[in-house]
Amino acid sequence: MNAPAIAPALTAQDFKSDYKPVWCPGCGDYTVLASITRALAALQLRPEKVAVVSGIGCSSRIPAYTTCYGFHGVHGRALAAATGLKVARPDLTVLVAGGDGDGYSIGGNHFLHACRRNIDLTDIVMDNHVYGMTKGQPSPTTEPDWKSKLSPAGTGLREFHPLVIALAAGANFIARAFSGDPSGTAAVIGEAIRHPGFSFVEVLSPCVTFRPEQRAWKEAVHPASVAATDDPARAARRLMTDDGFNTGVLYKGTRPAYSAAAGKTTLHPADLEKDFAL
């Protein structure tokens, strides 16, 4: 009689596919990918039990760079696709990954409603304050005075504050990480996956090609001086004084995760026909 097969422990390498990323050298997304695979290995998940869902953009290429199941959909709709997947398949661990244009601009409405719906998803937004794939246009998180071909005088628009919006809309876990700190980012992502409900991780991930000045982010970031709170009011007060470079977990809520009306599998469609019979 054979001994039951024991699957060997997986390492981060087991979650990396052999595809070569399309990203530029020095892109922050490489280390975000490494952080995700490290977090999945630390949680000892199986690649086939994890789905990575994305939309369009540089960072949205990430699903195929993992050995997990991937869904590379249309621009801005990753959260919607992930919602359908997670509700249909609650047994899976579902990660959503993408950039600030995909997540906050074209996908902004889905972001609000994903926070509000509080489905057990982990949303990782690699924020570089620019549309990189289309070669450098301002995104919702771009500074108002940043000049580009499309906005020669700057946008003049105030930046979207993802953490404030996530908190106001009801996200159950809110954190900020920095791609230049892969261990810290992996730890935050791991915690986000474990936390029930909708977990939002904003990762500052520099675009060295179109925003080379973001190389200086590594000097600007600093760990938050206080621990995560479960009090939304306290989290809101902290965000009032946020300089945008605080990293760590801001908020861990206690709202129960969305659960779909539990289907009773007792009936067959034919059983419903009596509603129409005369």
Added chain:
Amino acid sequence: MTDATVANGRVESVSAALAGSGGAGVMTAGNMLLEAAAQAGYFGLMTRTSGPQIRGGEAAAMLRVSTFASDSQDDRFHVLAAIDWQNVNRFASEIPLGEASLLIGDPAQGEPPEAFLKSGARYVPLPLKALAKQVSGGWPNMVALGVLGAVMGLPEEALERAVRKSMKKGGEALAAGLAAVKLGMAEAAKLERSFPLALPRAGAGRWLISGNEAAGLGALRGGVRFVAAYPITPATELLEWLSPALTKVGGTLVQAEDELASINMILGASYGGVPALTATSGPGLALMIEALGLGVAAELPIVVVDVMRTGPSTGIATKTEQADLNIAMYGLHGDAPHIVVAPNSVADCLAATQWAAGLAESLQVPAIVLSDQYFGQARAIIDRPPGAPASGKRLLAQPNAPAYKRYALTESGVSPMALPGTPGVTYTADGLEHNERGTPSSQASDHLAQMEKRARKLESLDCGEDWATLEGEGDVAVLTWGSCTAPVREAFARARAEGIQARLVSLRLLSPAQPARLAKALEGVKRVLVVEQSFSGQFQRYLKAEYDLPGEVHSLRRPGPLPIRPDEIHRTLKSWSRP
């Protein structure tokens, strides 16, 4: 009404409309009248029209009760009864009357609008409100129910059973309802004109169902267990029916924040292996188009039921039209082969939706079901639809399949799909063009190979006899689709009674087109009449693009919401039959 339906003073079909302003209860009474017709053993159809108000606007229940099954409205109404005339004139074109018709109104509410009087219909003032007051707690709509029931010769027991079924709480309200109906019947007995129906044909196991409900049931029969919903008139009832129904069969419904979300949610669920559907109308379908293309490229089966309403833009949300054919067929960017199916009766909303779900699953492709407001919101008494044949199943990858390629180039074009959770066959579903493995590729050879693969899937579709409904013979053919099929069928029945032969071809499978099958069905045809409810002739243009039609081609069309009536088609058939 037609002369042909009258025999021995009894008619085979009666059309009655009940109109009034909001709160008058015309829909409640209309539904009871339809139920009473069902109880008495008749077939029936109730469509509705209403003003733009959310609540409280003018409305009319339009019924047809007959000894035979029909989804068609008749040419004219035998009787129009109005609780009041507030804005009811707006429905004049939707409720055509003739000299033989009866126009019943409460004199306390003023004279009937000129738009109705000029038809020559006989006006009979009937003090509905005053009569209702004779009964404690009585309502004018229940008096009108009694009047209309008696005018069409429904037995009192049938009306009573319908009222009891509707007012389950019983008590004083029920007693008042029954008394008011009785009073209405007594008043009707004094009328000089009535339209008593011939005896019903025996039949058992009939259903009373709306097209939207039928489509919902078809979806469940087809295996759909995930639905994303964003409300839109006139598709909302389909989603509302599915919500509790899905729970009963172990499925789930999620309300989405918009149609962009609902379509992407069903793609996500389908990617997870759960057959998925959403229902919408034109504006929603327009928003869903981009993601439908993702379904084509990533080869994810989904079903979108479009309950068409008038367009463009918001159009007339509550009224029917067949003008989403172009967007459903050709709206997707790129070359994006997908399935378009159209039910051609209320009952067929069930079969067509089930069929679409099965085709989507077995071919791993999006399917659009083009229903419309006429079918969706009509309630019809139908023969019980036949049992459910097995629906198509998805071809799945086995765990640890060696050298697994999600988009492998197979002969049929269909390749095994790995579902999340299956070890050793993980892949990324992608809207980017890709190679067999699913790796994004910008190479011309991969693009061509995958395009051919996706096209091959639809070519391999074996639709058997289901691609169209074929009836009749002769060298004249009427080509139609969807809800226009109903008046064509009725015109054919009238023509047959006069010895005029013609062929009916009602297409159910619009994409992929079946040119060889249609060519065979039209062999020997010299003249073709294309019947559709669209201003620009979308169906005729589609036929010209996809098929070779024989002989002379004529078009009978108009935009919604006015239906094509049987008489118009019948007249053409008659004129063509003369040597």
